[in-house]
Amino acid sequence: MYIRSIELENFRNYRRLDLEVEPSVNVFFGANAQGKTNIIEAIYLCTSTHSHRTSKDQELITHGEHDYKVKLKLTSSYNAYDESVSVIYTDGTNKNGDLSPSKKAKKTVFHDDVPYEKMSEYFGIFNAVIFAPEDLMLIKEGPSVRRKYLNVLLSQVKPMYFHELTTFARLLMNRNRIIKNARIKNSKVMDSALKEELSIWSEPMARAAARIIRDRYIFSLRIDAFARKHHESISHSSETLFVKYKTCVPVDMLENFNEEKVVEYLYQKWNDSVEDDFQHGITNFGPQRDDLLMSLDGDGLRMFASQGQQRSAALSMKLAELDVVREETKDSPVLLLDDVFGELDAQRRRCLLSEIGDAQIFITCTDKSFIEQELVDSMQENSKIAFFEVVKGAVTRV
Numbered sequence: 001m002y003i004r005s006i007e008l009e010n011f012r013n014y015r016r017l018d019l020e021v022e023p024s025v026n027v028f029f030g031a032n033a034q035g036k037t038n039i040i041e042a043i044y045l046c047t048s049t050h051s052h053r054t055s056k057d058q059e060l061i062t063h064g065e066h067d068y069k070v071k072l073k074l075t076s077s078y079n080a081y082d083e084s085v086s087v088i089y090t091d092g093t094n095k096n097g098d099l100s101p102s103k104k105a106k107k108t109v110f111h112d113d114v115p116y117e118k119m120s121e122y123f124g125i126f127n128a129v130i131f132a133p134e135d136l137m138l139i140k141e142g143p144s145v146r147r148k149y150l151n152v153l154l155s156q157v158k159p160m161y162f163h164e165l166t167t168f169a170r171l172l173m174n175r176n177r178i179i180k181n182a183r184i185k186n187s188k189v190m191d192s193a194l195k196e197e198l199s200i201w202s203e204p205m206a207r208a209a210a211r212i213i214r215d216r217y218i219f220s221l222r223i224d225a226f227a228r229k230h231h232e233s234i235s236h237s238s239e240t241l242f243v244k245y246k247t248c249v250p251v252d253m254l255e256n257f258n259e260e261k262v263v264e265y266l267y268q269k270w271n272d273s274v275e276d277d278f279q280h281g282i283t284n285f286g287p288q289r290d291d292l293l294m295s296l297d298g299d300g301l302r303m304f305a306s307q308g309q310q311r312s313a314a315l316s317m318k319l320a321e322l323d324v325v326r327e328e329t330k331d332s333p334v335l336l337l338d339d340v341f342g343e344l345d346a347q348r349r350r351c352l353l354s355e356i357g358d359a360q361i362f363i364t365c366t367d368k369s370f371i372e373q374e375l376v377d378s379m380q381e382n383s384k385i386a387f388f389e390v391v392k393g394a395v396t397r398v
């Protein structure tokens with residue numbers, strides 16, 4: 001699948017953009033703060049319905065405006081049919097900036113101009129993998145970044161995963177709210193009616209959690225194998241990367257996965273920890289604490305690896321994501337390379353470029369001459385490179 005055109009309205013520093021792009025390589029160049037990443041962000045938004053830079057849609061609206069729109073016209077690689085995806089967000093304020101009584105902030109996604117009620121049905125329609133300076137957070141930051149990596153990847157390739165994830169999140173939020181409300185009433189002791197109520201929530205929660213854990217486990221094995229292969233070639237086989245799924249279920253239960261047994265295990269655990277959760281005011285046990293542990297030859301990456309090793313590992317993780325999406329969808333996702341040419345050294349750039357294949361790519365950089373030759377060297381014959389100059393939210397093909 002590739003993008004034919006990008007339309008933006010009131011998105012970041014673009015009041016309006018209508019841009020036709022090439023099915024192969026598109027390079028956006030220009031000075032800092034002109035709007036290059038904003039284009040990458042808009043494309044990525046159509047994959048995950050969220051920005052890779054912020055969780056606040058309000059920040060994406062052009063200052064002084066009240067809604068944004070992103071639309072991509074696409075052509076499917078299977079049947080060459082034209083399709084479109086769009087994301088529209090309105091912040092719920094009227095033109096004076098007052099909250100109008102009838103409107104609430106709302107985000108809607110569309111496929112071929114038909115709105116999707118359920119995000120789980122939307123995921124997978126348009127797939128993209130982004131490589132950005134923020135990737136290093138995968139190594140440096142806490143578990144929530146790696147859970148997000150898993151969640152976004154799995155939602156793209158397995159829409160039911162997203163369904164289970166939102167079900168679990170809703171049930172967990174309810175359970176936590178019940179605990180909090182009970183503590184407000186009586187912070188010392190919990191009564192049996194409350195225990196009973198929490199136990200009712202635990203059952204569907206255990207079902208959704210078991211399926212999330214199963215999928216995360218299965219995919220983590222593939223991510224591990226792919227990431228190790230890439231890390232080997234980036235580091236010239238000098239070190240071995242391991243990626244391991246860390247969850248609340250014992251390893252032997254994961255390896256011989258039986259959904260009913262895992263549901264029973266989680267249900268019991270939540271029932272047993274009910275007093276503890278009441279004392280802490282929150283549900284402590286469950287996949288909401290999951291992590292991916294990464295190590296190089298046995299040493300934890302976050303603590304012990306050098307900056308260069310961390311960069312290589314982050315790139316390997318992203319290339320593994322690309323492999324999984326390719327394998328699952330039997331198609332090349334669109335590749336978004338934001339600033340990676342400035343961030344990566346020549347060897348890592350070569351590894352990345354060698355993986356591109358026939359994917360459509362969007363690249364941002366400040367200096368186009370810097371990457372021109374490397375791109376030409378890595379590209380397939382007959383592929384066309386389009387260069388776009390970005391100046392203050394205006395894009396010109398050169």
Ligand SMILES: Nc1ncnc2c1ncn2[C@@H]1O[C@H](COP(=O)(O)OP(=O)(O)OP(=O)(O)O)[C@@H](O)[C@H]1O
Nearest residue numbers: 012013032033034035036037038059060061062063
């Ligand atoms: N909501 C918004 N409304 C208007 N302008 C915005 C908004 N959000 C960001 N901007 C502007 O967008 C510009 C930054 O865009 P972007 O991040 O795409 O820059 P860039 O070209 O990628 O720069 P760099 O080379 O430094 O990465 C800034 O000028 C910023 O003020």
Ligand SMILES: [Mg+2]
Nearest residue numbers: 036037339364
């Ligand atoms: Mg940028």
